[in-house]
Amino acid sequence: MTETALTTNQSFIDLEDQVAAHNYSPLPVVVTEAEGIWVTDVEGNRYLDALSGYSALNFGHRHPDLVAAAKAQLDRSTLTSRAFHNDQLGPFCRDLAALVGKESVLPMNTGAEAVETALKIARKWGYLVKGVPADTAEVVVMSGNFHGRTTTIISFSDDPEAHDHYGPYTPGFVTVPYGDLAAIEAAITDHTVAVLVEPIQGEQGVQIPKEGFLPGLRELCTERNVLMVADEIQSGLGRTGTTLACGYEGVEADMYTLGKALGGGIIPVSAVAADRKVMDVITPGTHGSTFGGNPLAAAVGHAVVKLLATGEHQAHAAELEPYFREQLEALIGKGVVAVRVRGLWAGVDIDPDVMTGKAACKALAKKGVLAKDTHGSTIRLAPPLTITKDELTVVTDTLAEVVAEAAAAR
Structure with missing residues (x-):
């Protein structure tokens, strides 16, 4: 295969699809830079990372x-x-x-x-x-x-x-x-x-x-x-x-x-x-x-x-937990059927009649928030422990928008 210039998300996705094993089904986002809670794709779009590499990035990117x-x-x-x-x-x-x-x-x-x-x-x-x-x-x-x-x-x-x-x-x-x-x-x-x-x-x-x-x-x-x-x-x-x-x-x-x-x-x-x-x-x-x-x-x-x-990061996660839970539980009955929260870790069960977990994550990504689905209708949220309350609100508000739009489109 000859080397060609890759400049867009899709061009990188296509190349990966051709030469890398298909053991994942990632969202169509190609990350090229990352700092703290934010990542940027090859087209310059910025996303709040609410997955943290399945908790591998508890302290954010490039602490x-x-x-x-x-x-x-x-x-x-x-x-x-x-x-x-x-x-x-x-x-x-x-x-x-x-x-x-x-x-x-x-x-x-x-x-x-x-x-x-x-x-x-x-x-x-x-x-x-x-x-x-x-x-x-x-x-x-x-x-x-x-x-x-x-x-x-x-x-x-x-x-x-x-x-x-x-x-x-x-x-x-x-x-x-x-x-x-x-x-x-x-x-x-x-x-x-x-x-x-x-x-x-x-x-x-x-x-x-x-x-x-x-x-x-x-x-x-x-x-x-x-x-x-x-x-x-x-x-x-x-x-x-x-x-x-x-x-x-x-x-x-x-x-x-x-x-x-x-x-x-x-x-x-x-x-x-x-x-x-x-x-x-x-x-x-x-x-x-x-x-x-x-x-x-x-x-x-x-x-x-x-x-x-120092205990600082543990204390921060514990401090934000009640707010995180409150914001997510407010979505129950509005496209969400159940929520589980401990610290800065949440499982959110999307109403399967509204959308799948994968569809929710794709919609979140389009609005600038990255999350991951599991077992059909559930999404996981695990933002870096360095996230602020205002930044956490971006995550929950964006999720609220996504499920509301999906529910309205039924």
Whole structure:
């Protein structure tokens, strides 16, 4: 293919459609520049980013502290592999462990890698510490879960698009209804090593369990000598108005998986955090990653931790939550049927008789607001934690316009 000048959104879209795998169905916006909560396409149109890269951009695009940390590290070293020590990894792990209340951190790259790592740790803990017979370990998982797209993880997904046609599937997982303590208790056997849970199911449309579920799960896991593993990859690091979504009800899991926002929107960074009594089943040679814990990733991740250590961003998300909820709930009965809000994270169920979630997101984009649909009629809103109240009003007012226009056109 010969090189040609690309100048419009459509020309870039057409090229991508020709040469890139069709594993996404993106909105027709081609971003070329981004700063804070705003992005600009190749034609110069400006949009408010209310998706934040599925919470990978909790601090907005190109946050100056994070860019500075990356630039400084680029001038020093970027990769050593874990065959050697580097001067960024220790400080990063120390401060991340302190932030989430754990003793040890195992750094990886992507969120799916963090979940895979946590599953390996849980199984090995089950064999070496709990005494589960070899190759019989079970992990209880939730319906509607989303933990990534690796072969093992999609083995226990109940989303046909993620799951179907990739078998044979990895055994050892038992699925129960999300938020159902009685079902979890019934599913736990002497072979159960862990319960894997999203404190809030983001991909499912920001589904928030009933109050008391997480504390009850914590109590149950302790009573049955089972690890509580909380996937905080989307929900963690300030998104919900607390450092971790588990913290909303004062719950401490045995292991956390972290990612997305940990890389500041600059580089993939993920991690598993746990106390030594769990983490130390991992010994030299039993797990690794060429890029996990590289000095560039550690420098950026450390800068993210420093932003969160002040509590400022968590407090801002918590402060805006009531207003965010009020503005969205005002749309119920006016093209919206249900709303779920925690911090600066919302799932909005559009009336399917009015429009689909994808249609709503396309209409929002035409009016300068970027969001993402999921499961047909639901859209997710997750603006950067740096957004102001006035800017948040732009998001909710624009959504109000979109559903009102769609309802009027019926």
